[in-house]
Amino acid sequence: MTVPYVRYDNDTEAAPVTVERREGPYGEVVLRRRGAGGGAAGEVYEIIANGCFLMDTSDGRSERLLVDAALAALPAGRTDPAVLIGGLGVGFSLAHAAAEPRWGRITVVEREGAVIDWHRTGPLAAISAGALADPRTELLHTDLVAHVRTAGATYDALCLDIDNGPGWTVTEDNGGLYSPTGLAACRARLTPGGVLAVWSAQPSPEFDDALRNAGFDGVRTEEITVARGVPDVVHLAVKAA
Template identity: 60%
Template sequence: MTSATPPTAADFFTRTAERAPRVLDRRDGPYGEIVLRQRGADPEAVFEIIANGCFLMDTSDGRSERLLIRAALDAAAVPRPSVLVGGLGAGFSLAEAAADPAVSRITVLEREEAVVRWHSGPLARFSAGALDDPRTQVVTADLLDHLRGTRDRWDVVCLDIDNGPEWTVTDANGGLYGFAGLTVLQRALAPTGVLAVWSAAPASDFEERLRARFQRVRRLDVEVKRGAPDVVYLASQVQ
């Protein structure tokens, strides 16, 4: 029996390079740098979005993003719900909303134009054609700025903008999860509407603020391969 040839230094660097992410696009936008990276080769490739050097999300597992939508729609319990998706990201949340034929309209607020463009290219499979759904409207704007200037109301408002209320992509996003931001979000909800917020980890201070503003608050944990579970917070004024 012959022994395997030990790896050389060249082999090590080749394998390391193969595992390293490949930058597909890098742009300087109004909120800083945003990057799309790819790990591995198709069809198993994983795509990553990096904002201002902070890992934001990838396409490896969209269970919690889909749960964000599904749980909120179930809690809203109206025949033809309207949905606001804050943050297009990898597209899992939008795809879940569009997959429900009962949803009457979907508004997507994504402040990074580059992210919207990526869904006409490498990320198209993950949003599953939902951007072309006639029920879908994509608005390229900051969430709070847009909501302050509109009288529209939604039955479901789902936020998947940061890594969570306590881990924001930019400092300015912190205001979204404070009492002032919750006031704006409450005004965007129909009377029986449901607010759903995604977080990469439990956010106890934010949960306390939700309980101070809403009659009913629930926390749903989604186990992940490593670290703390992803969390979806649901809040409404209906017991």
């Protein structure tokens, strides 16, 4: 489901300014800037894909929780675990992972060339430049769904944040990631005891059931309270050791 970006009536800041708009193989992606807030230099940047608000730089708590919860759920004593972050977004998850010395290999998968450019040479570099320069980090310009299904590499944790949730996908193709086939592919990419963490803008008991049906153990959710509406959620599941 795709919904248009909506501003609330009590928003008093100026209307957002379009920094760049691109048409790509998956549709339109837009970077916008709005006035004083939590971003660098008092500005907040937001990413809109196909008219659907994805994320902005105003907070980042749930993106950081996505990484922290996955690390905490790994078996005790695992050293230099490898993490796959999909996708790059505004860079909070990557920056947080790179700030944690316990992570070993950090692989980031992002299919939108525009998003990669905004981090390499655009305003989002303020968040991610240090993390992208980290020798542990590898950035792959490819589709996450295809990578999970075809990659030969395995990971100790998959931290996935490419939609507004399993039931609220940005493009129809992403739905395959949350299908039985897609979850089986995620499980195959994990080492024994590895953790799948999936970000969602709303709770989904149905997705928890899908994770159990896909053979995952330890299925649970962690919630992050937000200013308006239902809490953000991180779904967690473990591949049996």
